[in-house]
Amino acid sequence: SSAGDAPANAIDGNTATRFSSDAYQAPGQWFQVNLGSAQTFNQIVMNSGGYGGDYARGYNVEVSSNGTTFTSVATGTGTSSPETVTFSAQTAQYIRVVLTASSTTNWWSIVEFTVYSNGSSGGGGGGSGPPTGGSLGSNVYVFTPSMSQSSIQSTVNSIYNEQATNQFGAQRFALLFEPGTYGSAASPLVFSVGFYEEVAGLGQNPGQVTINGAIQSFNQCSGSTCNATDNFWRSISNLTINVMGNTGCYSGDDFWAVSQAAPLRRVHINGNLSLMDYCTGSPDYASGGFIADSQFTGGTVTNGSQQQFMTRNSSLDGWSNSVWNQVFCGDPGAPAQSFAANSGDSGGPSSYTTLGTCPVTEEEPYLYTDSSGNYNVFVPALQTNSSGPTWTSGNTPGKSLSLNTFYVVSPSSSVATINAALAAGDNLLFTPGVYNLGSTINVTNPDTKIIGLGFPALIPTSGNITMNVADVSGVNVSGIIFDAGPASSPALLQVGTQGSAVSRASDPVTIDDVFFRVGGAETGTAATSLIDNSNNSIIDNVWAWRADHGSGAGSWTSDQGNTGVIVNGNNVTAYGLAVEHYQKQEVIWNGQNGEVIFFQNENPYEVPSQASWMESSTQDGYPAFYIPNSVTSFTGYGMGSYSYFDQGVNIENAMAFQAPDVPGVQFHDLLTVFLNGSGGIQSVINGTGKAVSSSFGGPSDVVSYP
Numbered sequence: 001s002s003a004g005d006a007p008a009n010a011i012d013g014n015t016a017t018r019f020s021s022d023a024y025q026a027p028g029q030w031f032q033v034n035l036g037s038a039q040t041f042n043q044i045v046m047n048s049g050g051y052g053g054d055y056a057r058g059y060n061v062e063v064s065s066n067g068t069t070f071t072s073v074a075t076g077t078g079t080s081s082p083e084t085v086t087f088s089a090q091t092a093q094y095i096r097v098v099l100t101a102s103s104t105t106n107w108w109s110i111v112e113f114t115v116y117s118n119g120s121s122g123g124g125g126g127g128s129g130p131p132t133g134g135s136l137g138s139n140v141y142v143f144t145p146s147m148s149q150s151s152i153q154s155t156v157n158s159i160y161n162e163q164a165t166n167q168f169g170a171q172r173f174a175l176l177f178e179p180g181t182y183g184s185a186a187s188p189l190v191f192s193v194g195f196y197e198e199v200a201g202l203g204q205n206p207g208q209v210t211i212n213g214a215i216q217s218f219n220q221c222s223g224s225t226c227n228a229t230d231n232f233w234r235s236i237s238n239l240t241i242n243v244m245g246n247t248g249c250y251s252g253d254d255f256w257a258v259s260q261a262a263p264l265r266r267v268h269i270n271g272n273l274s275l276m277d278y279c280t281g282s283p284d285y286a287s288g289g290f291i292a293d294s295q296f297t298g299g300t301v302t303n304g305s306q307q308q309f310m311t312r313n314s315s316l317d318g319w320s321n322s323v324w325n326q327v328f329c330g331d332p333g334a335p336a337q338s339f340a341a342n343s344g345d346s347g348g349p350s351s352y353t354t355l356g357t358c359p360v361t362e363e364e365p366y367l368y369t370d371s372s373g374n375y376n377v378f379v380p381a382l383q384t385n386s387s388g389p390t391w392t393s394g395n396t397p398g399k400s401l402s403l404n405t406f407y408v409v410s411p412s413s414s415v416a417t418i419n420a421a422l423a424a425g426d427n428l429l430f431t432p433g434v435y436n437l438g439s440t441i442n443v444t445n446p447d448t449k450i451i452g453l454g455f456p457a458l459i460p461t462s463g464n465i466t467m468n469v470a471d472v473s474g475v476n477v478s479g480i481i482f483d484a485g486p487a488s489s490p491a492l493l494q495v496g497t498q499g500s501a502v503s504r505a506s507d508p509v510t511i512d513d514v515f516f517r518v519g520g521a522e523t524g525t526a527a528t529s530l531i532d533n534s535n536n537s538i539i540d541n542v543w544a545w546r547a548d549h550g551s552g553a554g555s556w557t558s559d560q561g562n563t564g565v566i567v568n569g570n571n572v573t574a575y576g577l578a579v580e581h582y583q584k585q586e587v588i589w590n591g592q593n594g595e596v597i598f599f600q601n602e603n604p605y606e607v608p609s610q611a612s613w614m615e616s617s618t619q620d621g622y623p624a625f626y627i628p629n630s631v632t633s634f635t636g637y638g639m640g641s642y643s644y645f646d647q648g649v650n651i652e653n654a655m656a657f658q659a660p661d662v663p664g665v666q667f668h669d670l671l672t673v674f675l676n677g678s679g680g681i682q683s684v685i686n687g688t689g690k691a692v693s694s695s696f697g698g699p700s701d702v703v704s705y706p
Contacts, residue, residue: 049111058101129424145180163194188245226281243271276304484524519559
């Protein structure tokens with residue numbers, strides 16, 4: 001700044017003067033205020049006055065008690081002046097605002113910089129948020145045992161008829177069952193689940209809600225071709241199904257023919273479960289899937305055509321077969337480890353990766369009603385070296401939170417109201433719907449729970465990061481879809497602060513059943529979908545998808561997305577990670593001592609030329625999973641990458657996995673597959689593993705590396 005635009009001008013109370021960068025905005029520029037002594041505050045306002053176009057395009061608000069060590073408390077993307085930033089109450093002496101975005105047309109100017117406590121200058125304490133608790137909205141249906149079965153059947157059938165083919169529609173539903181029994185041997189309750197339907201029991205444990213019948217997902221047919229490969233965004237949780245009621249070819253089974261983003265959690269299936277719909281047409285392909293914290297008795301699980309599947313912390317009574325990559329972790333009754341160099345080949349052994357225990361888990365929070373009929377959210381406890389379900393020997397360990405500690409968010413809620421609730425220390429419960437968000441949701445308090453009902457979709461409309469979680473412990477984000485918006489966002493969900501050295505091992509951040517989309521529902525752009533900077537965090541069933549069909553799909557220049565997931569935190573554990581079709585490295589794992597148990601990937605389909613898709617001048621394509629040479633410790637199990645280059649051009653990917661050749665970086669049970677199209681993948685990892693192409697479709701298996 002020049003002397004005439006000095007920083008002191010922003011706090012002189014004179015709107016005729018200003019602080020200015022006297023240069024175009026660029027990341028790293030900063031403005032800092034010394035309050036003179038420790039003060040408590042929860043809001044800042046940056047006013048550009050008559051220089052209205054000079055508002056900060058992107059910013060990170062940091063605080064410090066000593067002027068040396070700063071902690072991030074909020075991030076945001078500016079769209080106009082003044083810019084108001086609200087966060088949880090802080091006690092600090094220094095405030096620093098660091099730019100995170102550039103402008104080639106405007107300097108950065110602040111005519112007045114104001115610090116507030118409780119929404120006004122002066123006073124004390126943190127802000128008060130909006131009212132908590134209340135209605136779950138019109139798209140949440142709550143069934144009780146006293147309701148007539150015909151009424152329940154009519155409602156669930158009506159919703160399914162609306163959602164069966166509504167892949168990219170805005171309608172969303174949660175179907176919740178109060179404790180009790182539904183259906184009977186004489187009159188089973190049988191219904192199907194379509195797109196954006198969450199079906200859940202409201203008991204504290206699965207045994208408190210019993211369905212005598214079947215809850216199902218079947219193939220979708222286009223002409224004579226019937227598959228389950230697009231059966232996304234649906235779920236069943238926290239109930240028991242005594243399987244009965246199907247007839248003909250379907251008799252004797254419950255069918256859950258799904259692909260990604262369709263979890264089964266906390267279910268007890270008493271009878272046969274088929275993960276393949278072998279009755280509705282052909283060829284009946286499926287590309288799932290995820291099961292956790294569940295019990296299967298009185299029958300078997302038919303894997304069938306499921307190309308890959310992740311099952312953890314579940315008790316099994318049988319598993320029929322494998323295809324390419326079936327992974328088990330902490331599952332009593334699971335098939336024995338058998339992955340070999342010829343697994344998946346004719347006559348080869350089954351492609352089973354089986355771990356006796358899961359290293360560290362924390363089950364997804366869930367809604368339930370107590371004995372007085374009040375809504376609560378149960379937060380399961382952290383487990384280490386776990387095996388089997390959490391609830392078969394008594395209540396799941398953990399704690400209950402009253403719904404009155406949650407701000408119940410609806411699509412009409414403003415970001416300012418959402419952030420006020422967070423700043424006041426409230427949790428968030430998003431009701432079913434589509435949310436257009438013009439600025440960042442800032443999560444600053446530890447142990448905040450952010451829960452979605454009925455697959456709510458959050459869309460940034462101004463190129464903003466949709467949600468930013470500060471470097472704090474115990475935050476959970478679950479059950480939410482993050483869509484890219486019309487203007488490019490640097491990330492859709494960002495967790496923690498890069499470079500943090502704080503261990504969160506005793507109270508980690510968890511990300512459960514969170515799904516990212518770049519395109520599909522609407523044309524969108526995001527450089528990266530998920531950035532995880534939080535040490536010791538747990539990623540549990542995440543699918544990051546750059547759309548291969550739907551809005552904006554099929555064009556290399558539409559639905560731009562370089563990378564699905566970047567992990568910078570240390571000691572991060574991921575289960576059931578699927579990342580598909582991004583345009584550069586699809587996963588970049590920078591953190592030390594990471595562990596991935598199951599990874600599934602498809603390379604981008606519509607690469608127009610080899611020259612447009614090169615890691616370097618000498619390396620064709622981009623690895624699906626990239627670990628830089630700075631990483632000295634990592635372990636991966638059951639990880640696969642597939643190719644389908646569909647432009648009629650020979651596109652080659654030099655390697656699916658790229659990692660340092662050091663003893664501490666270990667991979668087990670890797671594979672590549674050529675699905676269709678042209679070109680292929682030249683090696684599995686670092687030049688090791690047979691190429692897959694039209695002449696050898698694979699799988700090409702590598703049992704261990706190095």
